Amino acid sequence: MRIVGLTGGIASGKSTVSNLFKAHGIPVVDADIVARNVLKKGTGGWKKVVAAFSEDILLDNGEVDRAKLGQIVFADPEKRQLLNRLLAPFISRGILMEVIKLWIKGCSIIVLDVPLLFEAKMDKWTKPIVVIWVDPETQLQRLMTRDGSTEEEAKRRINAQMSLDLKRSKADIVIDNTSSLEALHEQFQNVLTEITKPLTWIEFMLSRNGAFLALFSTFVSVAIFKKSS
Numbered sequence: 432m433r434i435v436g437l438t439g440g441i442a443s444g445k446s447t448v449s450n451l452f453k454a455h456g457i458p459v460v461d462a463d464i465v466a467r468n469v470l471k472k473g474t475g476g477w478k479k480v481v482a483a484f485s486e487d488i489l490l491d492n493g494e495v496d497r498a499k500l501g502q503i504v505f506a507d508p509e510k511r512q513l514l515n516r517l518l519a520p521f522i523s524r525g526i527l528m529e530v531i532k533l534w535i536k537g538c539s540i541i542v543l544d545v546p547l548l549f550e551a552k553m554d555k556w557t558k559p560i561v562v563i564w565v566d567p568e569t570q571l572q573r574l575m576t577r578d579g580s581t582e583e584e585a586k587r588r589i590n591a592q593m594s595l596d597l598k599r600s601k602a603d604i605v606i607d608n609t610s611s612l613e614a615l616h617e618q619f620q621n622v623l624t625e626i627t628k629p630l631t632w633i634e635f636m637l638s639r640n641g642a643f644l645a646l647f648s649t650f651v652s653v654a655i656f657k658k659s660s
């Protein structure tokens with residue numbers, strides 16, 4: 432199985448590229464969705480976060496007030512680290528479960544869309560790593576437009592992440608999404624060609640079909656050995 436890492440900064444275009452992968456039949460595990468699920472009312476993540484941040488962060492229906500928690504953690508690095516520490520085990524487990532489900536289905540190439548791929552040290556599980564880079568001014572403008580946030584709020588969120596230049600230096604493949612959507616689509620075609628190349632032997636053995644082949648070969652070898660002895 433080939434597990435492609437997809438990362439970048441906030442509002443750099445990960446969801447836009449994820450949608451292109453999905454449109455080409457390549458399944459995507461979205462870490463933001465996993466992170467939302469592990470913070471739903473009554474879950475283990477929810478209990479830990481409420482115990483640490485108090486019931487002040489809850490809405491009347493008991494769900495976490497995400498906007499309020501966001502304001503708290505993006506204004507205070509220590510509180511953000513605390514939230515990351517509390518949720519990290521639940522998020523990693525959630526992502527692993529999604530990968531296992533896709534493995535069982537027989538998917539041979541999948542994409543992990545993880546904003547904090549490097550920060551959470553999940554990059555060691557993915558190859559190749561695709562980083563979506565965008566110039567800082569475009570990133571800020573797109574974030575403010577999409578979320579309707581002020582410049583100050585948007586900058587806080589951007590500064591809570593590893594710099595995009597550092598992420599770019601750790602990439603196997605870089606997509607520059609500063610320009611138009613057409614330019615993004617063009618670059619995407621090259622990425623698609625690259626990641627859909629035939630699996631390496633190791634990737635094949637890590638896929639479901641590879642595991643079945645290994646199991647089948649073992650049975651045949653044992654049967655031949657028994658017959659000949």
Ligand SMILES: CC(C)(COP(=O)(O)OP(=O)(O)OC[C@H]1O[C@@H](n2cnc3c(N)ncnc32)[C@H](O)[C@@H]1O)[C@@H](O)C(=O)NCCC(=O)NCCS
Binds near residue numbers: 470546
């Ligand atoms: C603080 C929370 C409640 C704010 O929720 P909100 O709905 O406003 O934002 P959302 O979850 O859609 O995240 C939007 C983007 O913010 C960035 N972001 C989210 N959490 C973090 C973080 N802890 N550090 C840096 N950037 C982050 C990511 O780029 C993400 O794509 C939420 O982001 C959260 O629970 N974060 C901690 C979990 C986490 O690490 N998520 C990232 C998945 S790897």
Ligand SMILES: Nc1ncnc2c1ncn2[C@@H]1O[C@H](COP(=O)(O)OP(=O)(O)OP(=O)(O)O)[C@@H](O)[C@H]1O
Binds near residue numbers: 439447577608610612
């Ligand atoms: N090339 C582009 N030209 C113009 N707008 C774009 C381009 N690429 C993405 N956008 C817009 O920029 C915004 C951010 O893109 P997107 O939501 O895909 O980023 P993201 O990296 O997934 O964000 P997050 O980290 O918050 O999940 C969206 O409103 C999207 O429509």
